Amino acid sequence: MKLTIILASYDSGHYHGGMGQGPDALIAGGLVDALTMAGHDVTVEDIGRVGDAQEREIATGFAVCNAVSGEVRIAIDRGRFPIVLAGNCLTSAGAVAGEGADAIIWADQHGDLNTPETSTYGFLDGMALATVLGLCWRPMAGAIPGFKPIDPSRCVLVNARDLDPAEEKLVETQPIIRTECAGVAQATAKLKAAGAERVHMHLDLDVHDPEELQANRYVTPGGPEPEQLRDAACAIALAVPIVGITVSAYDPAFDAKADVPPLVGQLLNDLIATIEGR
Template sequence: MRKKLSIVGVPMDLGQMRRGVDMGPSAMRYADAVKRLERIGYVVEDMGDIPVAHINEDKNAQPSLRNLKAITKAASHLADCVDSIIKKDSFPLVLGGDHSIAIGTLAGAAKHFHDLGVIWYDAHGDLNTDETSPSGNIHGMPLAASLGFGHPELTGVGGFHPKVKPENVVIIGARDLDQGERELIREHSIKVYTMHEIDRLGMTRVMEETIAYLKERTDGVHLSLDLDGLDPHDAPGVGTPVLGGISYRESHLAMEMLAESELITSAEFVEVNPILDEKNKTAEVAVALMGSLFGEKLL
């Protein structure tokens, strides 16, 4: 990983219906994200937050794509920001915000890699489109859009698509998939470790297999970590919690193994909602996991 690190916040809450997740970047900063990364040895530049509309601009739009225009605009801005960070040889670390921001993060990162890999650490697949989504919430669509599936305004962020090939994606922690997502996973043979596999194989083997799988086929790997990938007991401040998730300690192990692998070239931590949290616990968990991802050690 680069020793220069640039943080950008995306105070986005338009990809879903529960307010508060736009305060996620502030909560993670309050949990001392910058100081923690500096202590590890990184030169950290906090670039602040990109502007995001805080009103519903699509009141008359189709309900299958809530706030499409505002989300697309923010994603395009974020894509340019991530692109510029990588151009100056710094590591982009994006703080969310709901998971729709990944459309922009991946659009910016994919410009610099021929075969970008993605680790999607999440309870959900986020593989819906406007045709399959039960809710119309775009935070359930970013991985599909990055693969080139869905509305042209989402798939076209950054001016090209797809950003990622299905064979370069690994989903870890899935336990809540809609029917359309299951069909897309089967049709395109996307590699998924559900909680069944994590329980049965153990996190060590899951990460060993993930790292080996991506190392042989990618030239960079983006980590998209949704805090609802963890069990709600460990990360209560999320908008769509699902029981039976990955534990705090398993998540640290996963991040530590990724640090050792030196595979990760960009990352984002999303869906921290302070309004739903307990004394900023989820933001503190996110920052602790950042520490492990970037090489923090006890001894």
């Protein structure tokens, strides 16, 4: 398959800081080689620095989305499948926009469903999925080229286990499909029934059980082992049409043995093989 890997190396507005180091670390860890050895035609595009020099979290976060949307659209127009490597989860809003996605799989230990009205910490990335679903930051999201909010009934939240009370309430009142890895068959059946035709897959690497794989500083007990996540992601990709993937939130400072890059390579190779053979 022809693949374009798009690097968005930002964390909370900071270029190459914290989790913004993750995209380069995944490439340095052999991701391109792993995909190429599997027979794929891989190109890498880097959005580089965006926005102004002040690196303001909100303005820069949405500038990253704008740039990613453009790169994703270029990849698709060239007949290439887009894979975005991002520091922050909000970047998926740009991928969704560029792909024209109408549904989303969100695998993450967090819900990312806070809004400015409910957030205790004011952390923009904690509002990432809420933004994609059109529940907050509407003018900013609406300025991303091609962005259309995804209906909550076409959202599958996988293995989210660290939700704030307001997020729990929102999940109860919105038709979001919540599941563990073991229940993805039923979840994708609901997604198909809701009319999903173009599905974006968002994989925050901290969804994993931190005892098995720690990707960043956020540690909540539970979650799937790498093999369980791979199996679930492939089962989803077999059931519904995946049009793009985002891999986010890898901070190499919390991966002393560099365990994460080869596991991401294996995950993506299995996923792409499933998508290609569907």
